[in-house]
Amino acid sequence: MVMTVDLPALERSEATAAPASRVRLTRYARPALGLVLPLALAVGWEAIVHLGWSNGRLVPPPSKVIATIIDLARTGELSRHILATLSRVAAGFAFGVIAGTLLGAISGYWALARQLLDPTIQALRAIPSIAWVPLFILWLGIFETSKVALIAVGVFFPVYLGVMGAILAVDRKIVEVGRIFRLSGPAMIRRILLPAVLPAYVVALRVGLGLGWMFVVAAEFMGASEGLGYLLIDGQQLGKPAQIVAAIVIFAILGKTTDWLIEVTSAPLLRWQDAFAPQGGGS
Amino acid sequence: MLVLGGVSKTYPNGVHALERFSAEIRLGEIVAIIGGSGCGKSTLLRAIAGLDPATSGAVTLDDIAITAPHEKIGIIFQEPRLLPWLSVADNIGFGLSDLPAAERRARVVRALDRVGLADKARAWPRELSGGQAQRVAIARALVPQPEVLLLDEPFSALDAFTRTDLQDHLLDLWADARPTLVMVTHDVEEAVMLADRVLVMRPRPGRLFADVAVNLARPRDRKSQLFDQVKRRVLTALDRSLDRNLMEAQSNSSAGEAMWW
Ligand SMILES: Nc1ncnc2c1ncn2[C@@H]1O[C@H](COP(=O)(O)OP(=O)(O)OP(=O)(O)O)[C@@H](O)[C@H]1O
Ligand SMILES: [Mg+2]
Numbered sequence: 091m092v093m094t095v096d097l098p099a100l101e102r103s104e105a106t107a108a109p110a111s112r113v114r115l116t117r118y119a120r121p122a123l124g125l126v127l128p129l130a131l132a133v134g135w136e137a138i139v140h141l142g143w144s145n146g147r148l149v150p151p152p153s154k155v156i157a158t159i160i161d162l163a164r165t166g167e168l169s170r171h172i173l174a175t176l177s178r179v180a181a182g183f184a185f186g187v188i189a190g191t192l193l194g195a196i197s198g199y200w201a202l203a204r205q206l207l208d209p210t211i212q213a214l215r216a217i218p219s220i221a222w223v224p225l226f227i228l229w230l231g232i233f234e235t236s237k238v239a240l241i242a243v244g245v246f247f248p249v250y251l252g253v254m255g256a257i258l259a260v261d262r263k264i265v266e267v268g269r270i271f272r273l274s275g276p277a278m279i280r281r282i283l284l285p286a287v288l289p290a291y292v293v294a295l296r297v298g299l300g301l302g303w304m305f306v307v308a309a310e311f312m313g314a315s316e317g318l319g320y321l322l323i324d325g326q327q328l329g330k331p332a333q334i335v336a337a338i339v340i341f342a343i344l345g346k347t348t349d350w351l352i353e354v355t356s357a358p359l360l361r362w363q364d365a366f367a368p369q370g371g372g373s
Numbered sequence: 374m375l376v377l378g379g380v381s382k383t384y385p386n387g388v389h390a391l392e393r394f395s396a397e398i399r400l401g402e403i404v405a406i407i408g409g410s411g412c413g414k415s416t417l418l419r420a421i422a423g424l425d426p427a428t429s430g431a432v433t434l435d436d437i438a439i440t441a442p443h444e445k446i447g448i449i450f451q452e453p454r455l456l457p458w459l460s461v462a463d464n465i466g467f468g469l470s471d472l473p474a475a476e477r478r479a480r481v482v483r484a485l486d487r488v489g490l491a492d493k494a495r496a497w498p499r500e501l502s503g504g505q506a507q508r509v510a511i512a513r514a515l516v517p518q519p520e521v522l523l524l525d526e527p528f529s530a531l532d533a534f535t536r537t538d539l540q541d542h543l544l545d546l547w548a549d550a551r552p553t554l555v556m557v558t559h560d561v562e563e564a565v566m567l568a569d570r571v572l573v574m575r576p577r578p579g580r581l582f583a584d585v586a587v588n589l590a591r592p593r594d595r596k597s598q599l600f601d602q603v604k605r606r607v608l609t610a611l612d613r614s615l616d617r618n619l620m621e622a623q624s625n626s627s628a629g630e631a632m633w634w
Contacts, residue, residue, distance in 0.1 A: 263450070263452065263454050264454060264456065266424060266450075266454070267454050267456065267467070269424060269442055270422065270424070270442050270447070270448055270468075271442075271467060271468040271517075272441075272442050272443075272444065277470075281467075282456070285456070285458040286458075288458075361497075362457050362458045362459075362497045362498075362499070363457070
């Protein structure tokens with residue numbers, strides 16, 4: 091018998107799960123259902139343009155968007171822009187998460203630090219983050235640093251709030267179990283606080299990432315020579331709506347994929363949760 | 374020997390919950406504490422556990438003053454308080470992290486077997502029934518082999534059938550290593566079924582009111598006449614503890630009451 095003490099048990103038998111066939115059905119059926127509406131719209135629009143009912147100049151048909159993406163990909167432009175945007179989001183997300191986690195943990199753990207720090211941070215949070223842009227440009231120049239800083243600011247607040255709130259919400263009764271077994275400070279953090287906080291932390295990361303994607307566009311609007319945000323501006327200035335829609339589609343794909351990555355990597359650690367949502371899609 | 378020497382507790386908000394509670398409890402003895410709601414039973418138990426130390430007086434176990442949780446003292450709460458992110462087996466082994474892995478595993482397997490949950494080793498706490506979860510909590514508290522086990526109304530959230538089942542189970546487990554059991558309960562029958570002594574408390578502030586010995590051989594028969602006699606004695610003591618309180622309450626509020634009559 092294998093036992094992992096202290097860590098959420100990762101491997102479990104499927105015996106307790108719902109019948110396999112139903113699981114398989116809902117696993118594929120549900121995403122497919124979500125694709126019906128956008129596909130219908132795309133096909134419908136394509137048909138309308140094809141039949142000449144609209145010239146499709148301002149709203150390009152899917153075939154034209156796809157052609158634009160393929161064109162961009164063939165010249166190597168596309169990967170350059172995607173890479174630029176991705177690395178900005180990654181750097182900003184990393185800094186925002188690190189700062190948010192550290193300060194959130196400190197504020198959650200020590201009442202004194204909370205009284206000292208939290209009012210200031212809450213006041214800063216009330217400022218619309220885009221308002222920082224001019225200041226960041228003055229301080230950090232118009233190149234990468236100011237862009238990463240803006241993204242990091244966007245990511246910071248939800249992570250900070252999530253971590254602090256989660257620590258404050260840890261059940262005193264569970265902490266008492268740790269006290270009864272005389273856990274030291276670090277052991278209490280590792281064995282009680284961290285696992286208790288994890289579900290809320292994952293949510294905070296996902297919210298933070300969403301804001302990171304939002305802010306990268308703002309950052310790239312403030313003057314960039316590459317990146318998906320640049321493609322948007324370029325498309326507007328040169329009157330290429332297909333390029334704008336192409337960039338939007340790629341934003342959607344990247345945002346969804348990175349969010350999905352967080353969800354998938356955290357799922358095995360959160361399997362113990364008493365999920366509120368019904369497991370199957372049927373009910 | 375567990376000695377409660379004039380244990381008093383006043384909460385920071387001024388509530389005087391416990392007033393000079395004294396008792397001596399021998400190793401291996403089973404003591405039930407019974408009394409009206411709010412009379413300080415949980416407060417007393419938490420003081421013995423070292424969770425909320427007394428404001429004055431002392432709890433000593435074999436002449437060691439208990440002011441913080443101690444390895445020889447375990448506690449089972451009214452709720453199972455299992456850690457939801459650990460499997461049943463890992464929950465039971467939670468207090469054994471100092472032991473080598475092999476020894477820990479062996480003890481957990483034995484405990485699982487002992488509480489009849491061998492097939493649930495890998496289950497999550499959320500997949501257990503209330504009675505099963507409380508059995509896991511019992512196993513978790515017993516597996517470090519405490520000298521004293523405190524229980525705060527451990528079965529009160531369970532139905533009557535599960536409750537008697539777990540009472541038998543607890544006695545069974547107790548017989549293995551015979552730790553001292555100090556058990557808070559609302560259920561007179563449960564107290565008489567399990568305990569060697571029943572301590573009856575009276576409220577505001579919580580004090581020891583009566584100490585009823587239960588001289589019945591185990592296993593005990595709930596339907597026997599002797600059992601009934603002891604039960605009646607405890608009930609009488611309990612009634613009187615509450616009665617006196619009622620009289621006081623009436624005399625205190627008689628001015629307001631007079632308007633009504
Ligand atoms: N943390 C606390 N802070 C302030 N007062 C408290 C606290 N815990 C308990 N009290 C008060 O102390 C008194 C005794 O409470 P305690 O929980 O010990 O009662 P109890 O005998 O266990 O009651 P019950 O049978 O309902 O569980 C009550 O008047 C209660 O309001
Ligand atoms: Mg109580």
